[in-house]
Structures are given as C-alpha cells and as structure tokens.
Amino acid sequence: MTVREVALEAYREALPVLALSAVGGLFAGVVLGGMDAELQDVAGLLVLVPALLATRGNVYGSLGARLGSALHQGLIDPRFSFDDDRINAAVAAALANGVLISGVAAVMAVALLAMVGRPSAPLATLVAIALIAGFVSGLLLTIAVVSVVFVGYRRGLNPDTLAGPVVTTTGDVVGIATLLGATRLVLALGGG
Amino acid sequence: MTEFASQWSVPGIVRTMFPILIVLTAIELGSGLVLDTFEGTLLQYPSLLVLVPVTIGMAGNLGSILAARFSTAFHLGLLSFTATDDRLAGNAIATLALAVTLFPLVGAGAWLLQAVIGGTALPLRTVVLVALVSGSLLAVLAILVTTVTTYAAYRFELDPDDVVIPVVTNVCDVLGVVVLFGAVRVLV
Numbered sequence: 001m002t003v004r005e006v007a008l009e010a011y012r013e014a015l016p017v018l019a020l021s022a023v024g025g026l027f028a029g030v031v032l033g034g035m036d037a038e039l040q041d042v043a044g045l046l047v048l049v050p051a052l053l054a055t056r057g058n059v060y061g062s063l064g065a066r067l068g069s070a071l072h073q074g075l076i077d078p079r080f081s082f083d084d085d086r087i088n089a090a091v092a093a094a095l096a097n098g099v100l101i102s103g104v105a106a107v108m109a110v111a112l113l114a115m116v117g118r119p120s121a122p123l124a125t126l127v128a129i130a131l132i133a134g135f136v137s138g139l140l141l142t143i144a145v146v147s148v149v150f151v152g153y154r155r156g157l158n159p160d161t162l163a164g165p166v167v168t169t170t171g172d173v174v175g176i177a178t179l180l181g182a183t184r185l186v187l188a189l190g191g192g
Numbered sequence: 193m194t195e196f197a198s199q200w201s202v203p204g205i206v207r208t209m210f211p212i213l214i215v216l217t218a219i220e221l222g223s224g225l226v227l228d229t230f231e232g233t234l235l236q237y238p239s240l241l242v243l244v245p246v247t248i249g250m251a252g253n254l255g256s257i258l259a260a261r262f263s264t265a266f267h268l269g270l271l272s273f274t275a276t277d278d279r280l281a282g283n284a285i286a287t288l289a290l291a292v293t294l295f296p297l298v299g300a301g302a303w304l305l306q307a308v309i310g311g312t313a314l315p316l317r318t319v320v321l322v323a324l325v326s327g328s329l330l331a332v333l334a335i336l337v338t339t340v341t342t343y344a345a346y347r348f349e350l351d352p353d354d355v356v357i358p359v360v361t362n363v364c365d366v367l368g369v370v371v372l373f374g375a376v377r378v379l380v
Binding site (some may be wrong): 002005008010015017018023026028029032044047050051055059085086089092094105113116118168172 | 200202205206212213217221223225227229231234235242244245246252261282283285286287289297306309358361362365366
C-alpha cells in the first residue's frame with residue numbers, strides 16, 4: 001500500500017466514528033455550558049470533570065471489551081439474565097471500579113487543590129457528588145454497553161468495534177448529565 | 193478454574209484494574225487543575241465551555257484510533273519505525289486530515305448550540321479558529337505520543353494492546369485541555 005492508500009483507508013474508517021463521538025461530545029458540552037451556576041457554587045467541581053469522564057471510558061469501555069472477547073470465545077451467551085455468573089461478575093466489578101474510583105478522584109482532587117492553594121468545596125460535598133454521579137452513570141452505561149454489545153452480536157456485528165464508539169458517545173453525555181444531577185441533589189440537601 | 197477465578201471474579205477484576213485507574217485518574221486530575229485555572233474565562237464565554245468535553249474526547253479518540261491501528265500493524269509485523277514507513281506516514285496524514293476536517297465543524301457546532309440556548313459572547317470566527325488551531329496541534333501531538341508509546345512498548349516487549357491505548361487515550365485527554373487552554377490564551 002502506498003502512503004496515499006493507507007491515509008485514505010484510515011481516514012474513511014475513522015471519520016464516521018469520530019463524527020458520531022463529536023456530536024456526543026457537543027451535547028455533553030451543552031450540558032456543561034448550562035452548569036455554570038453549579039460550577040461557581042461548588043469550587044473544584046471542574047477539576048473532577050476530565051477524571052470522571054475518563055473513568056467512564058476506561059471502566060465501561062473495558063467492560064465492553066471483556067464482554068466482546070467472552071462472546072467471541074463462547075464463554076457467555078448474548079442473553080439478558082441475572083443467572084450468568086460471568087456476566088454478573090463483570091458488571092459488578094465494573095460498577096465497583098466505577099463508583100470507587102469516582103470517590104477516590106474526589107479525595108485526590110481536594111488534596112491537590114489544597115496543595116496548590118486553590119479554593120475547594122468541602123471534601124464531603126465533592127465525594128458525595130462523585131459517588132452519586134459515579135453510581136447513576138455506571139448503571140446507565142452498563143445498560144447501554146451490555147445492550148449494544150449483545151444486540152449487536154446477535155445481529156452479526158463485531159462487538160469489539162461497537163463498544164468503543166458507544167462508550168465514547170454516550171459516556172460523555174451521561175457522565176456530565178449525572179454530574180449535574182448529583183450536584184443539584186447534593187446542593188439541595190444542604191451540601192456545599 | 194484459576195482462569196475463571198482471576199478473570200471473572202469481582203475481586204480479581206477490581207485488583208487488576210484499580211491500580212491502573214488510580215494512575216489514570218491522577219493524570220486526568222492534572223488536566224482538571226488546568227481547567228480550574230481558566231475557569232473564569234470559560235464561565236465568561238460559555239461557547240468555550242461547550243468545547244471542553246468534545247476537545248478532550250476528540251483528542252483521546254484521535255490518539256486511540258491511531259494507537260489501535262499501530263498496534264494491529266505491529267502485531268501483523270507490518271510496522272517499522274522509520275520516517276519513510278508508508279503505514280506510519282499514511283496513518284499520520286489521515287490523523288491530521290481528520291482533525292482539520294472535524295475540528296472546525298466542532299467549533300461551529302459549539303458556537304451554534306450555545307447561540308441557540310443561551311447566546312454567545314464570542315464571534316463564530318473566534319470559536320472556529322480556537323477549535324481548528326487546537327485540533328491541528330492535538331493531531332500532531334497525538335501522532336508523536338502514539339508513535340513514541342508504541343515504540344516504547346515494542347522496545348520493552350509489552351503487548352501494545354494492553355499498554356498503548358490506555359496511555360495514549362489518557363495522555364491525549366490531558367493534552368486536549370492543555371492545548372485548548374493555550375489556544376484560548378492566544379486567540380481570545
């Protein structure tokens with residue numbers, strides 16, 4: 001293959017996926033743009049945004065990859081039920097990872113802000129927001145990933161190429177929307 | 193069933209993944225801190241705030257797609273690390289072309305959405321320019337980071353699938369914020 005052929009093929013393959021994730025990212029951005037009041041109320045919330053978004057991609061992208069590989073190997077069936085130990089373990093572990101790392105991210109963010117001498121909301125406020133957002137977004141993304149991977153597989157699509165784009169497009173929107181919801185809830189309950 | 197125990201048990205999966213998640217979170221908090229330092233500008237111009245997740249996401253995606261392609265080529269024995277390698281050059285050109293195609297559209301989209309919802313304080317031209325400059329610079333950085341990381345994985349005999357994609361995606365996320373910060377500083 002010449003340089004031109006390689007470049008054209010790579011361009012054509014990636015353009016639709018990237019365009020789709022750009023649309024998802026823009027909607028996430030609109031939600032973030034509407035969060036200005038909450039960002040001002042809860043100092044340090046913006047510090048958490050990249051970490052929480054990346055966690056969604058890392059944790060639930062990995063869940064999708066794990067389920068995809070297991071389907072290819074015939075270890076699991078693409079059926080929705082609560083009796084498969086492997087699927088249950090993979091989902092429970094992803095949720096545990098997703099919720100725990102959100103809480104840890106909030107603790108690390110408060111420590112980091114204290115170290116560089118920048119203002120931050122109380123530790124309990126940021127941890128509560130991160131845990132609630134982590135849990136709710138985890139549930140939603142698990143449903144999205146499992147559904148798309150299973151339904152896609154049953155229709156003869158390769159789950160490996162489905163999970164990534166689904167997580168990148170839905171992950172940002174779900175991640176920011178749940179962060180906004182969690183922040184409003186915690187502020188309403190008197191935190192901050 | 194040791195395979196089952198380690199790969200398909202909750203403690204097994206958490207033990208494998210959690211240390212990596214902590215490292216990646218620490219890296220991402222670095223970019224969060226950069227965002228925090230220009231929070232004032234972002235709140236003043238909401239169209240720029242709209243650009244934040246999409247810039248981070250696109251930077252990570254450009255890097256991860258390139259990394260996945262390099263890893264596959266590497267596994268198939270099709271990649272050599274020389275400047276004249278067709279596969280290396282072709283993929284690098286495609287990454288740059290993708291950024292130059294999509295980022296101006298992303299900038300225009302961010303401006304348009306914000307204009308519809310809450311009104312904008314910045315002209316369309318400025319937001320498109322910020323997106324285009326950030327995107328082009330990010331493409332160049334994504335190419336550099338991916339090439340260096342894939343080469344390092346090859347030298348240290350690590351499987352590029354395990355190492356390169358998470359490292360490249362998260363490093364590109366961080367660079368996304370840093371580059372956006374730089375572009376906003378210079379252009380706004």
